[in-house]
Amino acid sequence: MLKILFFGQLKELLKTERLDIEFVQHDKSLNTVAMLRCLLQKRDDTWNEYLAPDKALVAVNQEMTNDDLELHDTDEIAFFPPVTGG
Amino acid sequence: MSGFTKIKVQNQDFDFANEYQELRDSTSSDGALVAFVGLVRDINLEEEVSGLFLEHYPAMTERVLNNIVKNARKKWQLGSVSVIHRVGQLDVSEQIVFVGVTSRHRQSAYQANEFIMDYLKTQAPFWKKETTTQGDKWIEAKISDQEKTQKWQ
Numbered sequence: 001m002l003k004i005l006f007f008g009q010l011k012e013l014l015k016t017e018r019l020d021i022e023f024v025q026h027d028k029s030l031n032t033v034a035m036l037r038c039l040l041q042k043r044d045d046t047w048n049e050y051l052a053p054d055k056a057l058v059a060v061n062q063e064m065t066n067d068d069l070e071l072h073d074t075d076e077i078a079f080f081p082p083v084t085g086g
Numbered sequence: 087m088s089g090f091t092k093i094k095v096q097n098q099d100f101d102f103a104n105e106y107q108e109l110r111d112s113t114s115s116d117g118a119l120v121a122f123v124g125l126v127r128d129i130n131l132e133e134e135v136s137g138l139f140l141e142h143y144p145a146m147t148e149r150v151l152n153n154i155v156k157n158a159r160k161k162w163q164l165g166s167v168s169v170i171h172r173v174g175q176l177d178v179s180e181q182i183v184f185v186g187v188t189s190r191h192r193q194s195a196y197q198a199n200e201f202i203m204d205y206l207k208t209q210a211p212f213w214k215k216e217t218t219t220q221g222d223k224w225i226e227a228k229i230s231d232q233e234k235t236q237k238w239q
Contacts, residue, residue, distance in 0.1 A: 007141060012224075078146070082226075083207070083210060084207075086203060
């Protein structure tokens, strides 16, 4: 299972805080962050627009990463807009 | 005496005098202490702001702040470092963030403090939502903040 989290404005726009997706090891259609992003973008126009790589950053297991990273079962993947703390 | 690293993400306010004293007490070999406090402004992009809501990604925030301090310690010889960031609902002129750094000499303390703030603003997973006269508004990240981290690379 992949645990997917959304934060900030993205959470509001997608009206989703958390989503769990079945993960099958060695499934070539879903083994990188990029593929997961694509899969989620297909849900509808809003998801397509706001999950675009230039709008939503991604962290895997609490570490900022890029879309090439390979996924593993039980990973926690978080999508969020550029950060604005401080 | 060697110093400490303190990282805190909390709802409640912090007391500047206590934080300052704790840093002072932690080291007797450091001749410099630089402390920065970020506050909630009442105006942003020409709009009146009456408050701020700060959201964060709890599991990730402290990890990122710790990494930023570790990187600062690699660049400069530092004594103690305190980073406190508040989350939740904040009113105008409340304190948001405290960064305090001690070092032998002032240059390292000034620079490390700025380095920590620059990276905190672009790497730590916090998001601000302003309450304005026009309604609630998520703040957008500034490109100028991104550029500030580039000078440290």
